[in-house]
Each structure stands twice: as structure tokens, then as C-alpha cells.
Amino acid sequence: MRLQRIYAAMFVASFQQAAQYRVQAVLWLLMAVVRPVVFLAAWSAAANAQGGSIGGYTVGDFAAYYVCLTLVSQLTMAWDAYDFEWEVRQGRLAPKLLRPLHPVHYTVVENIVYKVTTLPALLPALVLIAWTFQAHFQTQPWQLVVFVPSVVAAAALRFVFGWFIASFAFWTTRIHAIMHLYDRVVFLLAGQVAPLSLLPAPLALLSYALPFGYMLWAPAEILRGGMSFEQAMLTLGAQLVWLVLSWLAYVVVWRLGLRQFSAVGA
Amino acid sequence: MRYLRLLSLFAQTEFQFAVEYRANLLLDLFEEVVVVATSLIAVAVLFSHTGVINGWSLGQMIVLLGVYYLIQGAQSVVFEVSLERFMEHIRLGTLDFILIKPVNSQFMISTRHVQVAQLAQVLFGLGLVGVGVAQVGSSVGAREVISFVLTLACGLSLVYCVVLVLATVAFWATRVENLLAIFWSFLDAGRFPVDVYPGWLRVTLSTAVPIGVAVTIPAQAVAGRLDNLGLTLMLVGSVAAFIFASWFWQVGLRNYTGASA
Amino acid sequence: MAPPPIRVRKLSKVFKVHEREEGLLPTLRSLFARRFTEIAAVKDVDFDLAEGEIVGFLGPNGAGKTTTLKMLSGLLFPTHGEATVLGHIPWKRDRELLQAITLVMGNRSQLIWDIPAADSMRVLQEIFQLPEDRYRRSLDNLTELLELEPLLHKPVRNLSLGERMKVEFAAALIHEPRVLFLDEPTIGLDVTMQSRIRRFVAEYNQRTGATILLTSHYMDDVVALCKRVIVIHHGQLLFDGALTGLAERMAPYKLIRVSFAADVPVAHLEQYGEPIQREDGRVTLRVDRRLAPDRTALLVRDFGEKVVDLTLEDPPIEEVIEGVFARAEVLA
Numbered sequence: 001m002r003l004q005r006i007y008a009a010m011f012v013a014s015f016q017q018a019a020q021y022r023v024q025a026v027l028w029l030l031m032a033v034v035r036p037v038v039f040l041a042a043w044s045a046a047a048n049a050q051g052g053s054i055g056g057y058t059v060g061d062f063a064a065y066y067v068c069l070t071l072v073s074q075l076t077m078a079w080d081a082y083d084f085e086w087e088v089r090q091g092r093l094a095p096k097l098l099r100p101l102h103p104v105h106y107t108v109v110e111n112i113v114y115k116v117t118t119l120p121a122l123l124p125a126l127v128l129i130a131w132t133f134q135a136h137f138q139t140q141p142w143q144l145v146v147f148v149p150s151v152v153a154a155a156a157l158r159f160v161f162g163w164f165i166a167s168f169a170f171w172t173t174r175i176h177a178i179m180h181l182y183d184r185v186v187f188l189l190a191g192q193v194a195p196l197s198l199l200p201a202p203l204a205l206l207s208y209a210l211p212f213g214y215m216l217w218a219p220a221e222i223l224r225g226g227m228s229f230e231q232a233m234l235t236l237g238a239q240l241v242w243l244v245l246s247w248l249a250y251v252v253v254w255r256l257g258l259r260q261f262s263a264v265g266a
Numbered sequence: 267m268r269y270l271r272l273l274s275l276f277a278q279t280e281f282q283f284a285v286e287y288r289a290n291l292l293l294d295l296f297e298e299v300v301v302v303a304t305s306l307i308a309v310a311v312l313f314s315h316t317g318v319i320n321g322w323s324l325g326q327m328i329v330l331l332g333v334y335y336l337i338q339g340a341q342s343v344v345f346e347v348s349l350e351r352f353m354e355h356i357r358l359g360t361l362d363f364i365l366i367k368p369v370n371s372q373f374m375i376s377t378r379h380v381q382v383a384q385l386a387q388v389l390f391g392l393g394l395v396g397v398g399v400a401q402v403g404s405s406v407g408a409r410e411v412i413s414f415v416l417t418l419a420c421g422l423s424l425v426y427c428v429v430l431v432l433a434t435v436a437f438w439a440t441r442v443e444n445l446l447a448i449f450w451s452f453l454d455a456g457r458f459p460v461d462v463y464p465g466w467l468r469v470t471l472s473t474a475v476p477i478g479v480a481v482t483i484p485a486q487a488v489a490g491r492l493d494n495l496g497l498t499l500m501l502v503g504s505v506a507a508f509i510f511a512s513w514f515w516q517v518g519l520r521n522y523t524g525a526s527a
Numbered sequence: 528m529a530p531p532p533i534r535v536r537k538l539s540k541v542f543k544v545h546e547r548e549e550g551l552l553p554t555l556r557s558l559f560a561r562r563f564t565e566i567a568a569v570k571d572v573d574f575d576l577a578e579g580e581i582v583g584f585l586g587p588n589g590a591g592k593t594t595t596l597k598m599l600s601g602l603l604f605p606t607h608g609e610a611t612v613l614g615h616i617p618w619k620r621d622r623e624l625l626q627a628i629t630l631v632m633g634n635r636s637q638l639i640w641d642i643p644a645a646d647s648m649r650v651l652q653e654i655f656q657l658p659e660d661r662y663r664r665s666l667d668n669l670t671e672l673l674e675l676e677p678l679l680h681k682p683v684r685n686l687s688l689g690e691r692m693k694v695e696f697a698a699a700l701i702h703e704p705r706v707l708f709l710d711e712p713t714i715g716l717d718v719t720m721q722s723r724i725r726r727f728v729a730e731y732n733q734r735t736g737a738t739i740l741l742t743s744h745y746m747d748d749v750v751a752l753c754k755r756v757i758v759i760h761h762g763q764l765l766f767d768g769a770l771t772g773l774a775e776r777m778a779p780y781k782l783i784r785v786s787f788a789a790d791v792p793v794a795h796l797e798q799y800g801e802p803i804q805r806e807d808g809r810v811t812l813r814v815d816r817r818l819a820p821d822r823t824a825l826l827v828r829d830f831g832e833k834v835v836d837l838t839l840e841d842p843p844i845e846e847v848i849e850g851v852f853a854r855a856e857v858l859a
Contacts, residue, residue: 027444031451037467038455039308045462046316054315132464177293184304193308200314203307272653279639279646362602363637368625369654523618524540525604 010106014113025118032077033070033125039193040066040133055198060136061224065195067130068220074122075115076155076215080107084166085175093261104163111159138225146232150219153239157246158215164250170257191217195226211242269373277380284383295386302390305331305457320461325401327459330485332394333418334457337480339387340422341429347379349433353443356436356522365523372515376430395488404490413497414488420504421480425453427504427511428476434511437518449475456481476507530614532706532738533576533599538608540569540594540762568594570762571608576738581728583753583770584742587852591762592742596708599740600630612706626655629704633711636695638683644694645679648701655702662701668734669697672727689720696727709741713748725751746844760852774841777851781819783812785826786836799826809836 018025043062047054057065087093129135165182169175187193189207196207196217207213218235221227227235284291309331313324322330352375355361364374399406432449436442452475455463460471460478471478483500486492543563569591576582586592597603599610601617601624610617615624638647652662670676673693678686683694692712700707709728713721729752732739743749749756749770756773758766766773783800786809793802793810799822800812814822823839841847 024444027448030448034451034454038458041462041464041467042312042319042458044464045319045458046312049319050316132467174289174293177297180297181300184300188304188307194311198315199311203311268653268656272650275650275653279642279650282646283641358635359632360635360637362597362600362630362632363635365602365620366600366625366628366630367654368622523603524542525618 007105007109010109011113014109015117017110018113018117025114026121029074029118029121029125032074033122033129035192036066036070036073037129040129043194044133057195057198058136060134061138061226063130063133063135064137064224065220065226066133067126067135068223069191069216070129071122071126072151072154072216072220072223074118075151076158076219077115078111078155078159078162080104080111080159080162080166082166082179083107084163085169085173085179088169088261089173108159139223140225142229143222143225143227143232146236147219147223150222150232150236150239153236153243154215154219157211157239157243160243160246160250161211161215164246164253167250167253167257170261186212186215189213190215191220195221208238211246214239214242269370272369272373273377273380276378277382280379281382284381291383294383298387298390302335302394305335306394320459322459323402325398325403326485326489328398328401329395329489330398330459330481331457332391332396332398333421333485333488334391334481335387335394336391336418336484337421337425337456337477338453339384339389339391340418341425343381343384343388344422345376345426345429347381348376349429350443350446351375351379352433353436353446361522365519371519372430372512376426399488402489406488406490410488410490413492414484417484417487417492417497417500420500421476421484423504424476424480424507427507428474430511431514434515434518437522453477459485479503529578530611531575532578532613533574533740534609534611535572535574535595535599536609538569538572538595538598538610539567539606540591540598540603541606542566542568567762569598569605569759572759572762572764574757574764574767576740578738579732579736580755581732581739581741581752583749583756584740584759585749585756585848586742586759590760592759593710594762595759596630596710596740596742600628600708601625602630626702627704628706628708629699629702630708631696631699631710631712633714636683636691638691638695638698640684641682643680643682644675644698647683647698648679651698651701657702661703665701665703666697669700672730672734673697689716689723692716692720692724693727696724700731703735705735705737707737707739707741709739711743712741713743713745721745721747722751728752746848750844758848758851765851770844771841774844774847775816778842778847779816780813780842781816782840782842783814783819783823783826784836784838784840785810785812785834787830788833788835791830791833 040062043054043057043066044059047057047059047062052058053061084093165178166175168178172178189196189199189203189210190212191207193199196204196213198204199207207217214235218239222232222235306328309324309327312319313327317323319327352361355364355375361375365371367374428449429446432442432445435445455467455471455475456477460468460482463471463478468478479500483492483496487497542565544566545563572591572595584592584595594603598605599612599617601612601620604618613624613627615621617624617628638644648666657665670679673696675693675697678690678694679697683691686694696712712728713724716724725748728739728741731737739752741748741752754769756766756768756770757764758773766777768776782803790808791810793805796802796810796812800814802810803813804811812822819839823837826837827834842850
């Protein structure tokens with residue numbers, strides 16, 4: 001009961017804060033749209049060079065995929081790793097740990113509020129892209145339904161994994177390198193460069209096995225209508241498995257890191 | 267010349283500072299390698315499905331990617347940090363110290379913080395260009411090299427002009443960092459030739475955000491695919507842009523110092 | 528007779544400030560037609576500085592001191608009026624003039640934080656095109672005057688506030704300027720450092736004969752360094768003359784501080800002057816300046832041996848200044 005009331009209060013505060021950063025949020029959105037558009041243009045040109053489609057994706061399919069990917073990207077964003085490292089370095093972590101509520105809770109609220117407030121601004125941009133590249137969606141109603149748990153799982157996975165990475169800030173101040181490496185791996189294996197099925201065999205195998213594909217590609221492809229029922233269920237299952245694994249990894253590393261942190265001193 | 271000596275002094279002092287943080291330098295280098303490598307893989311993935319994109323072969327695409335990193339690297343070496351610091355100067359009120367010195371203020375604020383340490387990215391870019399050219403197998407003679415160097419300088423200058431104009435807006439509206447951040451992110455579009463983009467995007471990337479032109483034209487030049495008309499247009503356009511940007515800077519400066527407009 | 532190094536005639540600066548109103552309608556309206564208010568920061572200011580003078584420029588916040596300084600250093604264009612510094616019009620920004628002036632701003636730094644001051648100095652050497660021997664001599668001179676030895680090779684970031692100010696001064700003076708504009712140079716410094724900087728400025732002025740225009744909030748700066756003060760408020764000159772003359776002109780009263788052997792009831796003292804303070808047997812009486820000598824004589828005659836100690840003083844300079852400003856507020 002108490003947790004609910006705390007969450008409610010945090011939501012209100014967070015919405016008020018989000019209102020302050022309206023302009024900045026719109027600008028950040030513009031930036032988020034650039035990369036998918038760049039690759040969409042490249043794939044469209046490539047598909048056209050190959051007579052209209054590559055690996056089962058027409059230009060319209062690519063457009064639909066990248067529109068869905070951009071949406072999923074925005075809905076699953078998690079930036080806590082960056083903030084956390086800064087807080088540890090600035091010595092702002094210690095007071096937060098003293099509070100009875102785990103610091104994670106506030107960031108959950110902040111995260112959700114940001115996405116809710118920026119979504120209305122993103123949609124027109126997506127419509128523009130879909131129109132410019134003639135997107136062709138093959139979505140069926142059941143896929144819309146399955147999309148919901150899939151994108152929530154993806155968001156949770158990205159969130160937890162982000163905190164897992166961030167926890168290494170307990171040991172090193174050079175977490176930037178780790179985070180940039182993480183970004184680049186996500187770039188390659190999560191579906192930004194290409195839908196996973198179009199990656200060359202060794203990379204594709206890697207991406208199906210690792211958690212990164214389930215952060216972006218999975219819900220995007222489901223939303224686009226590119227998966228059969230069996231495939232969608234399998235994918236959802238993989239997302240959940242990775243969610244649990246990541247959460248376990250995070251808890252272990254966080255606890256170890258906390259011990260290390262308090263031993264060394266704030 | 268005096269300004270060359272100044273430039274080298276700027277480079278020295280900034281480099282000394284960077285070297286103090288050797289570990290960071292090495293990490294930055296490692297990150298660069300990762301970034302370039304993953305970008306190369308991305309291009310390879312694309313070309314595993316097709317031999318040619320809009321008339322660009324794999325080798326030519328690698329050349330383009332190389333030019334992309336060349337331009338990225340060059341602008342972060344020459345003026346990126348300096349112009350960021352300029353906007354801080356306006357915020358903190360320390361621009362006056364620069365204006366009161368007997369030096370050209372545009373030069374000072376554009377190059378004070380030359381980051382020689384970022385040359386690594388330029389070298390990677392150059393390396394990629396070499397690899398790409400070898401892949402393509404075309405002959406690279408004096409004409410190609412000269413037009414490459416010229417168009418590269420023009421491309422860099424075009425990016426400089428846009429960034430300078432955006433930074434100059436700081437004279438009127440102090441919160442310009444966001445505007446610049448968007449611009450930097452749009453540079454990402456330069457990793458592919460400007461002609462893969464549909465209509466209105468292509469126009470934007472050839473004018474307002476000239477990264478498309480800045481990267482594609484030199485890539486064409488070194489591959490021998492740039493005719494004299496294109497070269498002339500690039501040169502004329504860059505000079506015009508530079509004149510405009512410098513003029514706009516003067517306007518901003520006069521406004522700041524309260525000269526009657 | 529050489530022209531004065533600083534010469535100011537009817538210098539004025541009017542700022543146009545956009546009115547920003549709250550609410551949706553005014554904001555929309557402002558997209559089409561902006562309303563301005565004009566703020567006269569400096570109004571028809573006249574003064575000259577002689578070679579080698581140190582003049583204090585006094586005024587409350589927003590009085591126009593910094594605006595005037597910026598116009599004289601060429602950083603701001605005036606709305607009308609004239610000024611010359613070393614024979615040049617400052618806002619024309621002639622190279623020759625920029626080589627010979629300098630600006631120090633109290634809580635703003637011109638040094639790059641991450642590198643040692645010595646490196647910034649080298650850049651300045653190149654900017655001012657100082658030949659090596661002249662640079663060396665100037666640097667040695669400043670190092671001696673400011674005790675810079677241990678400070679030049681540490682990154683500026685690592686210096687304390689006072690040390691940073693010393694190094695700032697060195698950077699500002701490396702090119703041996705003939706005119707110095709100092710804007711609140713001791714602000715934020717602790718008392719020891721403030722007096723250190725004051726001593727430095729005085730010594731520098733003695734050694735080089737540089738002309739110095741100094742603005743400050745701290746009366747101690749002005750009292751220590753300036754024989755002449757210019758008082759400015761609401762952009763207008765209120766007083767220009769010797770510091771000692773300031774009290775005479777601006778404050779029409781003096782203070783008699785008298786200590787008695789035994790307590791004297793205040794009522795008995797009221798015929799001599801207005802009692803404004805009493806502590807530990809010491810009474811302070813405020814007396815009209817013209818009557819002061821007579822009243823003093825009367826006190827001594829009437830109380831004789833009971834008078835243990837007596838001084839006749841000008842009111843503290845802060846009070847005088849405050850009085851000046853208060854009067855200016857009323858007039859404004």
C-alpha cells in the first residue's frame with residue numbers, strides 16, 4: 001500500500017519535471033529518429049538494386065520495420081546506466097542509499113513519464129517516415145495484442161540490463177568505455193543495422209542467442225506483422241528468459257558492488 | 267604566419283592536457299576502433315545482399331565510410347570543442363577577455379581548443395579510404411588526389427560554417443546547446459551516400475545539414491567520379507558559405523557589443 | 528602637454544530591453560511587435576584621468592560602473608558621447624590600443640583551467656607578439672611582485688582562489704599595458720588576499736606609472752589605493768574629486784567622539800550636538816560641519832578635566848557614500 005502511494009507521488013513530481021523539459025525532449029526525439037532513417041534509406045536503396053526485395057523484405061517492409069523499430073526504441077529507452085555512473089562519481093549515491101527506498105524506484109517512474117510525455121511528439125515523425133518510404137504493415141490484430149507484453153518485456157530487459165552494466169561503476173570510474181561498447185553491440189545485434197534474419201549466419205546466430213535482439217528487434221518485428229504465431233511465442237519466451245537471467249545477474253553484481261562500495265567508502 | 271604559430275601553440279597546450287590523462291586517451295582509441303569496426307560490419311552486412319547500391323560498390327562505400335570518419339574526426343579536431351567553449355564564454359561573460367585581445371576573435375573562438383588527440387579518427391578514416399580505393403582497384407592519380415583534398419577541405423569548411431552559424435545564435439538566445447546537439451546527431455546521415463535519401467531528405471542533407479555533400483563529394487572525387495562542374499560547384503558553394511558564416515558572426519558580434527545595427 | 532590617457536565626454540549608453548510579459552496573449556503579441564523599455568545605464572558622463580593616476584569608480588550595483596568600463600575598454604559601443612584612451616577611440620579596437628590596455632574582472636577568469644598558467648602565458652606572449660626578452664623581463668617582474676614561483680606550473684584548477692587571482696593578474700599584465708581597467712578585482716577574496724592584491728596594485732602603479740581605473744564595492748580598496756574617486760549612480764556622475772573631499776562635500780556633518788571621566792547624562796550633551804551613540808562612557812555626537820570647531824571648544828571649556836579623550840572625525844566613508852546614494856535615489 002505504502003509503495004503505491006510513494007509511486008503516485010513520484011509520478012506527479014516526475015510529470016511536473018517533464019513539463020519543464022518539453023523543448024529538450026522534442027529535440028532528443030529528433031535525434032532518436034535519425035539513425036533508423038539512415039539505415040532505412042540504405043536498405044531501400046539496396047532492395048531497389050536487387051529488384052525490389054531482399055531476404056523477403058520489400059522496400060515497404062523495410063519501412064514498416066524501421067518505423068516499428070523507432071517506436072520500440074523510444075518505448076524501451078533506458079538511460080539510467082549513464083546517470084548512475086555520474087552519481088557515483090559525484091558522490092551523490094551515498095545519501096540516496098540511506099533513504100529507505102531503493103534508488104531504482106525513482107528511475108522507473110522517471111522512465112515511464114518520459115515515454116508517455118514524448119510519445120505524442122514522436123507519432124507525427126513516424127507517420128512522416130512511413131509516408132516518405134511507403135511503409136507496408138502486415139500487422140494482424142493478434143499481433144497487436146502480443147506486441148504489448150513483448151514491448152513491456154523488452155523495456156524491462158533493457159532497463160534491467162542497463163542497471164547491470166551500470167553496477168560496474170562501483171568498481172571502475174571508466175564505465176564510459178563499457179557503456180559505449182554496450183551501445184555498439186546493441187547497434188549491431190539488436191536490429192538497428194538490419195532485421196536479424198538478414199544478418200550473415202554467424203552474426204544472426206549470435207543475435208538470436210544473446211539478449212540484445214530481444215530488446216528491440218523482437219517487439220518491432222511482432223508489431224510489423226513479420227512473425228507467425230509459433231515464432232512470436234518462441235520470441236516472447238526468449239524475452240522472458242533473458243529478462244529473468246538479466247535480473248539475476250543485476251542483483252548479484254549490485255549486491256557485490258554495494259559491498260565493495262561501502263567497504264571502500266563513499 | 268602569426269596565426270599558424272598561434273594555432274600550433276593552441277594545439278600544444280591542449281595536447282599536453284590530453285596526455286596527462288593517458289588512460290583516457292587509450293580508451294578513446296579503443297572506442298574509436300570499435301566504432302569504426304562495427305560501422306564496417308554494418309556496411310558489409312548490407313553488401314552481403316547486394317553488389318551495388320545506387321551505383322556505389324562495396325569498395326566505393328568503404329571509401330565513403332572512410333571520408334565520413336575523416337570529416338567527423340577533422341571537425342572534432344579543429345573546431346568542435348572550441349565552439350562549445352565559445353557558447354560557455356557567452357554564458358559566463360568571459361567572451362570579453364577574448365574580444366579585448368589584439369587577435370581576430372573568430373579565429374580565437376573557432377580554434378582555441380584544437381584537439382590533436384582526435385587525429386586518430388582522421389587517420390582511421392584515411393586508412394579506410396585507402397582500403398576502399400584498393401578494393402575498387404581504380405587508379406588514383408594526381409587529379410584524383412588534388413580534387414580529393416580540395417573537396418575534403420570544402421566539406422570540412424561547410425560543416426564549420428553551419429556550426430559557426432548555429433553557435434553565433436548564442437549571441438541572441440543563450441540555450442543553443444540543444445540546437446548544436448541535434449546538428450551533431452544529424453551528421454550520422456553522412457555514413458551513406460547522399461543519393462540514397464529520398465527527395466526532401468536529400469535536399470536537406472545537401473544544404474541545411476551539408477554533411478551529405480561534405481562526405482559524398484570527396485568520396486566521388488577520390489574515386490574519379492567527380493567532374494569539373496561538380497568540383498567547381500563545391501568550391502563556389504563552400505566559399506559562399508564561409509563568407510556568409512563569417513558575415514553572420516560579425517553581425518552577432520556587433521549586436522553583442524551594442525553597435526548600432 | 529600630452530592628452531590625458533583617458534578622456535571621457537558626455538558618454539552615454541542606453542540599453543533597449545524587451546519587455547517580457549506573463550500570459551499567452553502578450554506572448555503572442557510579442558511575436559509581432561516587441562515592446563522596449565529603454566534603460567539609461569550611463570548618462571552624459573565626463574571625466575579625465577591623468578597619467579599614472581589610480582582612480583576609484585564607486586557606485587552601487589547597476590550604477591553604470593561596469594558599463595562605463597566596458598565602453599572604455601572597447602567592448603561596448605556607446606549610444607552617444609566620446610571617449611579616447613591613449614589617444615584612440617576604444618570601440619574602434621585599434622591593435623595599437625589593445626596592446627596597451629588590459630581588463631581584470633573580479634570573479635571571471637581568462638585563464639584556461641586545465642593547463643598551467645605558464646602555458647597560458649606563452650599563448651599570451653604570442654597573441655601580444657612580445658619578443659622573448661621583453662616577455663621574460665615582464666614575467667620575472669610579475670613573479671617577484673606577486674610571488675608566483677610555485678604557482679605558474681600547476682594547472683589553474685588546482686590553485687586556491689587567492690592564488691588564482693594572483694595568476695590572473697599576471698596574465699592580465701604580461702604585456703605591460705599602460706592603462707588598467709580593474710572591475711571588482713578583490714571580490715570574493717579573503718581579507719589577507721585583498722590587502723595583498725591592493726599592495727600589488729599600488730606597487731605596480733609606482734613601478735610602471737600605469738593609469739588605473741578601478742571599480743569596487745569594498746571601501747577598503749578605494750581608501751587604500753585611490754586618492755581620487757568618481758561616484759556614479761543611476762548612470763550619472765555624482766562626485767569627482769579627492770577622497771578626502773568627498774566627506775566634506777557630501778556629508779554636511781562631523782562626528783565628535785568624547786570620553787568622560789564620569790558618566791554624563793545624555794541630556795546635558797544635547798546642546799553641543801546630536802548624540803547618536805553611547806558605549807562604555809564614550810559618546811558620539813553628530814554636529815553640523817561648520818559648527819564643529821566651536822562646539823568642540825565649548826565641550827572642552829564646559830567639562831574641563833572631566834574630558835578624558837576627544838576626537839573630531841569625518842563620518843565613515845561608507846556612511847558618506849550611502850548618504851550620497853540615498854540622496855540620489857530621492858532625486859532620481
